[in-house]
Amino acid sequence: MDERGALALLEGELESVGDDAAVVDDLVITTDMLHERTDFPAGTTRYTAGWRAVGASLSDVAAMGAEATAAVAAYAAPEFDREELLAFVRGASDVCELVDSEYVGGDLDGHEEFTVSTTAIGHTDAPVTRDGAQPGDLVCVTGTLGRSAAALELFEHATETNSEGTDTSKTVASGTLERANDLFRFEPRVGAGRTLAPHASAMMDSSDGLARSLYQLSAAGECGFAVDSSQLPVDETLLEVTATDEAALDLAITFGEDFELVATIPEDALADARSASDVDLTVVGSVTEPAHGITLDGDVLEDCGYTHGD
Amino acid sequence: MDERGALALLEGELESVGDDAAVVDDLVITTDMLHERTDFPAGTTRYTAGWRAVGASLSDVAAMGAEATAAVAAYAAPEFDREELLAFVRGASDVCELVDSEYVGGDLDGHEEFTVSTTAIGHTDAPVTRDGAQPGDLVCVTGTLGRSAAALELFEHATETNSEGTDTSKTVASGTLERANDLFRFEPRVGAGRTLAPHASAMMDSSDGLARSLYQLSAAGECGFAVDSSQLPVDETLLEVTATDEAALDLAITFGEDFELVATIPEDALADARSASDVDLTVVGSVTEPAHGITLDGDVLEDCGYTHGD
Known part of the structure; x- marks a missing residue:
């Protein structure tokens, strides 16, 4: 069973499945898990990873038409490198600040593959769901x-260019990576x-x-x-x-x-x-x-x- | 750097590090990640895993003295088996119901090792933190x-007994596993x-x-x-x-x-x-x-x- 089949199965079990975030009273809540292999191509900085992982959950709050109150992340990695961890937290904090939200930390966990699970909560009295489109809209x-x-094209290009090994190719790759991270x-x-x-x-x-x-x-x-x-x-x-x-x-x-x-x-x-x-x-x-x-x-x-x- | 070192590092970066849950206005929010290898011994049912993973986050809400509003989970596994997924959701829902909270779903994700990340949110006007103990209390x-x-002792015992392979040992192992799951x-x-x-x-x-x-x-x-x-x-x-x-x-x-x-x-x-x-x-x-x-x-x-x- 793939994710879509599994989601369809859960729709019968849980009221809230089917929107970008669940709604509880006037709160919205949403969670996502991202993995190095599938979500962070080689060259993605930890600053970008923190930004992007937390941003993905904030985007789900946005999709409900809600204010973004706060976000947390569980950060799992084979080891906790000081600079990587700080960069991740800075990325997570900066993306929250950009949308008037607050990054309030989370959990740290030893794990073979770099894996991040993020949750964002938001507030709205009138959530916008997926089911209201009318012909003519x-x-x-x-x-x-x-x-x-x-x-992704740029990440792949940079990896290839860098593997050529010349000083020029490395400089080109570095600029390409920066651009990819920006995007x-x-x-x-x-x-x-x-x-x-x-x-x-x-x-x-x-x-x-x-x-x-x-x-x-x-x-x-x-x-x-x-x-x-x-x-x-x-x-x-x-x-x-x-x-x-x-x-x-x-x-x-x-x-x-x-x-x-x-x-x-x-x-x-x-x-x-x-x-x-x-x-x-x-x-x-x-x-x-x-x-x-x-x-x-x-x-x-x-x-x-x-x-x-x- | 181990988890404690990493946490100490983050205390300088994030205000909220150091309690069981972060506090944002009158909300508390907490997240945890659990893995099959380290957190779910052989013999743990998916019902128990759902209960326990979500329960761990509800416990952090409890530790702040807050009401538990809702919980979500990101469920990552190599494949989505119908019965396993439904059992997990039932366990997660039941533990929420036990504490007057609501399980509102989450994210599904392909991943080599069964991994669960749970988040719970709660509400309190007067969170209890870790820093107020006074001599004499x-x-x-x-x-x-x-x-x-x-x-854990029972899980290990059941696995050993089961590997003996006789019908009697299998029956004993099954009873032991049930008891371990209950605990x-x-x-x-x-x-x-x-x-x-x-x-x-x-x-x-x-x-x-x-x-x-x-x-x-x-x-x-x-x-x-x-x-x-x-x-x-x-x-x-x-x-x-x-x-x-x-x-x-x-x-x-x-x-x-x-x-x-x-x-x-x-x-x-x-x-x-x-x-x-x-x-x-x-x-x-x-x-x-x-x-x-x-x-x-x-x-x-x-x-x-x-x-x-x-």
């Missing part, structure tokens, strides 16, 4: 799609989530890719989607590092881990939502009747993207 | 000490923590063993402790499964993972604390001046116990 995304895919440190859309919440009929983050997000919104809200590829805000670096624009588009739609928000917004609320949002909000398509399915430029968009446990 | 523990040490499923002392909170000058849980707890309370509160071994509520099963009473006493003091509360209580508040508590509360010693150090029957009690990362 517009589909909007914040920021750009493909930053993490671009970062990997995303801004959790907590502010945008707060401002979109009163306008959005449904919302989630794009952590598993836009395609997967649309399938999840479709399952929750019983609706279809029509997406226009020419409107997608493909990240500029991704366009630069991929061989063709088609390859970039494909990664922007399926790769995920961008932690942008995907929101459905009634047409008459768009202007207000846009003027309130502190980040770019791009209309990429519209909500359709369920029978329409999910399409990209009129063709069926495959349900492919990132699923843990595959 | 009494040292009290809830319940008994050594349940988990006893469970492993502790009741988080949330109710006791709530009732002790108004009376306790300092409190924490005994997850790293009584000896370690006293050293941690001593470091936080700048005090000493005099403990009387004849007063320690050594678990009956531990006395039964160890060769000598001395061996049982040693394990009861150092093994930990019992998740009982260790509280210091002013003498004149003891009667009220006791009558309010829903579990047995045993006075095991008293708080002394720091120069006294930490003693057991007048001799220095070594600072030994369970430290991750050793």
